[in-house]
């Protein structure tokens with residue numbers, strides 16, 4: 001209630017109380033008006049109080065709902081971050097599995113299974129289109145000596161270095177894989193036997209010149225390789241070509257190692 005209203009009400013109350021005005025013709029009407037005003041004022045105050053209460057509780061509800069929404073949103077963001085991380089992890093694991101099924105774990109080269117698949121599809125294409133395709137089976141000479149002198153770990157390191165050197169010496173489209181132990185298979189599409197000979201001569205030189213960071217009585221250790229070559233024949237199973245390359249490799253070993261032999265078919 002404002003000060004002005006209070007003063008006015010006090011003034012009216014005083015008038016109504018005063019004995020001098022009791023018999024005034026407007027006294028009764030003023031008294032009814034006064035009480036009616038007081039009732040209206042009380043009702044208004046109650047309504048304001050109720051409205052205030054509603055507003056306060058609505059605000060509290062709103063605040064609680066906002067808080068809850070914010071918490072839900074935070075939880076959802078966290079969940080979606082976890083889901084993203086989980087998906088990345090799953091993707092990585094799938095990639096690792098895919099790599100493990102096609103890669104040799106020591107050298108990172110294609111493994112035997114991958115070579116087999118690759119060769120099967122290349123041979124089919126070469127046969128269909130009459131395109132040349134050659135294979136080179138490469139075996140490091142006397143590799144056992146490296147293991148015996150320097151230990152298996154150093155032998156592993158040497159194998160990795162040899163694998164890298166072979167891979168880096170190839171053209172795009174050629175594939176070098178680890179066939180087993182210290183034996184590598186090169187798959188050379190669009191390559192005839194005479195071209196393959198030139199290529200493997202260059203690779204043999206690379207291997208010989210490779211620094212394996214191993215010393216024998218103060219002298220750096222170098223390795224040589226024996227190589228068997230065979231060209232795919234459209235009328236044969238690609239496994240027969242592998243076999244012929246293998247036979248050529250055995251011939252190279254028998255004849256004294258550090259050389260290339262071809263299976264002319």
Ligand SMILES: Nc1nc2c(ncn2[C@@H]2O[C@H](COP(=O)(O)OP(=O)(O)OP(=O)(O)O)[C@@H](O)[C@H]2O)c(=O)[nH]1
Pocket residue numbers: 106139140141142143144145147151152153154155156159180181182253257
């Ligand atoms: N460190 C290491 N050695 C391996 C691995 N795979 C095969 N070898 C070794 O390679 C050697 C192969 O020996 P051999 O088959 O006798 O052949 P070699 O000593 O290379 O002699 P030739 O092939 O006849 O010239 C063995 O000592 C194997 O232990 C490998 O992953 N790591």
